[in-house]
Amino acid sequence: MNADELSDRCRKAKDASRVLGRASTTAKNGALRAIAEGLVDQGEAILQANRLDCEAAERDGLNAAMIDRLLLNAERLWGMAADVRVVADLPDPVGETFDMRTLPNGLQIGRRRVPLGVIGAIYESRPNVTVDIAVLALKSGNGVVLRCGRDALRSSAALADVVRRGVASAGLPQEAVQFIDSPDRSLVSALLRAREFIDLMVPRGGADLIRYVTESAAMPVVAGGIGVCHTYVDRSADLDMALEVVHNAKVRRPTICNALDTVLVHRDVAPSFLPRLAERWAAHGVEMRCDEPALALLAARPLVVAAGEADWGYEFLALKAAVKVVDSLDEALAHIERYGSGHSEAIITEAYSAAMRFLDEVDAAAVYVNASTQFTDGAQFGLGAEVGISTQRIHARGPMGLRELTTYKWVILGQGHTRP
Amino acid sequence: MNADELSDRCRKAKDASRVLGRASTTAKNGALRAIAEGLVDQGEAILQANRLDCEAAERDGLNAAMIDRLLLNAERLWGMAADVRVVADLPDPVGETFDMRTLPNGLQIGRRRVPLGVIGAIYESRPNVTVDIAVLALKSGNGVVLRCGRDALRSSAALADVVRRGVASAGLPQEAVQFIDSPDRSLVSALLRAREFIDLMVPRGGADLIRYVTESAAMPVVAGGIGVCHTYVDRSADLDMALEVVHNAKVRRPTICNALDTVLVHRDVAPSFLPRLAERWAAHGVEMRCDEPALALLAARPLVVAAGEADWGYEFLALKAAVKVVDSLDEALAHIERYGSGHSEAIITEAYSAAMRFLDEVDAAAVYVNASTQFTDGAQFGLGAEVGISTQRIHARGPMGLRELTTYKWVILGQGHTRP
Numbered sequence: 001m002n003a004d005e006l007s008d009r010c011r012k013a014k015d016a017s018r019v020l021g022r023a024s025t026t027a028k029n030g031a032l033r034a035i036a037e038g039l040v041d042q043g044e045a046i047l048q049a050n051r052l053d054c055e056a057a058e059r060d061g062l063n064a065a066m067i068d069r070l071l072l073n074a075e076r077l078w079g080m081a082a083d084v085r086v087v088a089d090l091p092d093p094v095g096e097t098f099d100m101r102t103l104p105n106g107l108q109i110g111r112r113r114v115p116l117g118v119i120g121a122i123y124e125s126r127p128n129v130t131v132d133i134a135v136l137a138l139k140s141g142n143g144v145v146l147r148c149g150r151d152a153l154r155s156s157a158a159l160a161d162v163v164r165r166g167v168a169s170a171g172l173p174q175e176a177v178q179f180i181d182s183p184d185r186s187l188v189s190a191l192l193r194a195r196e197f198i199d200l201m202v203p204r205g206g207a208d209l210i211r212y213v214t215e216s217a218a219m220p221v222v223a224g225g226i227g228v229c230h231t232y233v234d235r236s237a238d239l240d241m242a243l244e245v246v247h248n249a250k251v252r253r254p255t256i257c258n259a260l261d262t263v264l265v266h267r268d269v270a271p272s273f274l275p276r277l278a279e280r281w282a283a284h285g286v287e288m289r290c291d292e293p294a295l296a297l298l299a300a301r302p303l304v305v306a307a308g309e310a311d312w313g314y315e316f317l318a319l320k321a322a323v324k325v326v327d328s329l330d331e332a333l334a335h336i337e338r339y340g341s342g343h344s345e346a347i348i349t350e351a352y353s354a355a356m357r358f359l360d361e362v363d364a365a366a367v368y369v370n371a372s373t374q375f376t377d378g379a380q381f382g383l384g385a386e387v388g389i390s391t392q393r394i395h396a397r398g399p400m401g402l403r404e405l406t407t408y409k410w411v412i413l414g415q416g417h418t419r420p
Numbered sequence: 421m422n423a424d425e426l427s428d429r430c431r432k433a434k435d436a437s438r439v440l441g442r443a444s445t446t447a448k449n450g451a452l453r454a455i456a457e458g459l460v461d462q463g464e465a466i467l468q469a470n471r472l473d474c475e476a477a478e479r480d481g482l483n484a485a486m487i488d489r490l491l492l493n494a495e496r497l498w499g500m501a502a503d504v505r506v507v508a509d510l511p512d513p514v515g516e517t518f519d520m521r522t523l524p525n526g527l528q529i530g531r532r533r534v535p536l537g538v539i540g541a542i543y544e545s546r547p548n549v550t551v552d553i554a555v556l557a558l559k560s561g562n563g564v565v566l567r568c569g570r571d572a573l574r575s576s577a578a579l580a581d582v583v584r585r586g587v588a589s590a591g592l593p594q595e596a597v598q599f600i601d602s603p604d605r606s607l608v609s610a611l612l613r614a615r616e617f618i619d620l621m622v623p624r625g626g627a628d629l630i631r632y633v634t635e636s637a638a639m640p641v642v643a644g645g646i647g648v649c650h651t652y653v654d655r656s657a658d659l660d661m662a663l664e665v666v667h668n669a670k671v672r673r674p675t676i677c678n679a680l681d682t683v684l685v686h687r688d689v690a691p692s693f694l695p696r697l698a699e700r701w702a703a704h705g706v707e708m709r710c711d712e713p714a715l716a717l718l719a720a721r722p723l724v725v726a727a728g729e730a731d732w733g734y735e736f737l738a739l740k741a742a743v744k745v746v747d748s749l750d751e752a753l754a755h756i757e758r759y760g761s762g763h764s765e766a767i768i769t770e771a772y773s774a775a776m777r778f779l780d781e782v783d784a785a786a787v788y789v790n791a792s793t794q795f796t797d798g799a800q801f802g803l804g805a806e807v808g809i810s811t812q813r814i815h816a817r818g819p820m821g822l823r824e825l826t827t828y829k830w831v832i833l834g835q836g837h838t839r840p
Contacts, residue, residue, distance in 0.1 A: 371834025
């Protein structure tokens with residue numbers, strides 16, 4: 001495939017997206033159910049393709065974590081099929097008309113929700129992203145152009161084939177789903193220039209990929225996924241609660257973007273809180289990178305080390321956390337403003353006014369009082385599913401579900417109205 | 421001013437915007453009322469600066485229309501002050517909490533509307549844009565960085581001074597309003613790179629400016645203002661209504677982006693409709709650029725000429741219109757899809773199914789049945805005011821009012837919730 005062929009595929013997706021954008025919910029749900037069935041019925045072909053990917057990855061010396069991300073098996077396929085059925089059962093955002101009213105001159109005017117058009121996705125070695133993104137795009141009436149990493153190319157191609165067959169079986173245009181079945185890296189930059197055909201680009205993967213896509217794309221990008229998340233334990237915190245929430249925010253899944261990176265502890269409660277946290281974390285293998293006051297309280301404990309400047313504002317994605325003692329809520333807020341990435345931030349407090357100030361003043365996609373930042377997730381937030389988590393300010397912020405893959409048009413109904 | 425000083429100004433706007441974002445509605449409205457008073461009280465200084473701009477423009481040989489755009493007088497200042505008071509009276513979008521609900525696990529979660537941050541504006545020779553944009557930004561809690569064209573620099577500087585004094589008099593940080601008081605063109609490209617400090621860029625001016633800003637800006641842009649607008653007269657149209665609406669859409673104000681550019685007429689009604697339109701338009705000096713079937717119906721009439729290919733999809737901004745006879749609604753829809761700019765499109769019809777298809781299938785910011793496209797305007801749509809008209813799909817479409825200058829953050833209230 002060369003850049004011209006890629007452009008042609010994108011154009012086909014755009015053309016087909018116009019049909020998909022007007023498709024009935026029944027037809028779109030039919031496509032989704034056919035995809036769920038296809039994942040099971042064509043499971044053997046998918047797993048065969050995945051075996052080739054995994055063998056190649058082993059030959060290329062990928063580490064165990066990367067191969068696990070790549071690996072599919074029957075259970076994972078069934079899980080994917082179940083997830084597709086969940087999306088089929090979600091309400092269709094398209095066609096909702098809102099803010100409809102009659103103006104004093106008798107014009108009826110409102111906004112009608114319509115698909116964005118074509119969603120582009122650039123991702124790495126998780127083949128399930130192929131299905132995740134395609135299904136959310138289809139349900140919200142969008143076409144999709146999928147570009148996956150070289151390691152998962154065969155698996156993702158097999159999954160994209162299932163998606164396209166499902167779309168066609170429901171009488172919808174399979175050209176709405178385009179899969180780039182070439183590992184040529186120059187196609188990525190061509191894709192990022194295809195502003196005429198792709199309305200929104202979604203990068204899914206590591207920080208380098210996200211940065212590259214954000215800086216290079218000619219179309220809007222949902223730039224998310226990078227989460228430097230703080231939890232501040234206020235002087236008035238319930239320390240039992242703080243221990244459970246801070247522990248959960250770090251340890252439940254340390255490798256996801258909403259995991260805790262830095263604990264800020266008010267100096268009044270640091271002497272009682274930090275030793276309890278260090279004891280809990282030592283038992284779970286969490287390394288604590290401490291500022292000097294914290295270090296003084298935790299001296300000679302296992303897995304306690306001195307923090308360097310680079311630890312503040314660092315996304316660990318591992319069983320490591322930075323720990324800082326602060327003099328006040330103000331200092332905590334200033335630290336979060338300086339080092340946070342605008343993803344998820346939490347305060348643990350029993351003080352009403354501290355909770356209110358934190359909610360008011362912290363500028364992040366998700367701001368918590370007395371809860372774990374690991375809740376930042378489309379399904380947890382009641383959106384049913386998510387295409388990604390936005391840390392930008394425009395269009396959508398935080399978990400992006402189906403509604404966030406739509407825009408609106410104004411519809412105006414007159415009876416021969418002319419403007420004076 | 422050099423690029424470093426510009427960056428410093430942008431940083432100041434960003435820092436001050438955090439204070440402004442938490443300011444009370446009372447304080448913000450106080451600033452707006454002080455600005456309205458300042459426009460009158462400091463009117464002599466503003467008009468003196470404007471006289472210098474106008475004299476320089478005459479020396480530079482600007483044409484009368486351009487000098488009229490530049491010109492301020494007491495009446496125009498009073499009009500600006502009245503417009504500022506209108507914005508002060510609008511509801512404040514900031515702080516509205518929506519989609520708030522309690523999840524099955526007891527977590528309370530919702531979205532709270534917050535300012536975007538800092539709005540950048542790059543505009544040409546209309547000094548009133550200085551006040552328009554600054555006031556909408558301030559009301560919605562945003563900072564603003566203003567860059568106006570060389571011709572209006574003195575006038576706009578005087579107006580920006582009134583704005584800053586008004587902000588300060590209300591106890592808010594005047595650094596939230598930054599005016600770039602240098603005509604150096606290299607500062608524009610520096611401004612377009614200031615992604616760290618400016619959250620949304622609004623270009624206001626001609627097509628070249630808008631294209632340049634859209635293609636060069638590192639931050640999101642509200643790209644609007646280019647409107648290639650069609651009105652389709654269906655076979656079932658009430659032709660008296662069609663005549664009034666088509667005439668209004670072109671002639672009321674031919675130089676604005678929502679003005680009609682192309683009339684599409686169904687062939688069944690073209691013989692009765694087009695001669696009436698030609699008679700009306702000849703009396704108002706509207707040139708009709710016709711395809712062959714239309715030309716055959718209007719042969720030898722005044723101001724009727726043959727259309728060239730470049731007339732389709734052209735934004736005339738003048739008393740000129742392209743005229744095309746189509747065989748069907750399908751042909752009209754296909755023409756609009758190919759040549760429209762996604763701004764405002766209208767159908768004149770008495771047929772229910774034609775109206776429904778037009779509403780469903782036309783992909784534009786504003787889609788009309790039996791009304792003039794000149795209604796596409798923030799005030800007309802009930803938004804109170806507008807910062808611009810977006811023809812993009814992301815974030816906001818059509819007229820952008822105060823709400824469209826905001827984003828939201830998720831707020832989550834727990835009682836020690838941890839994620840299983």
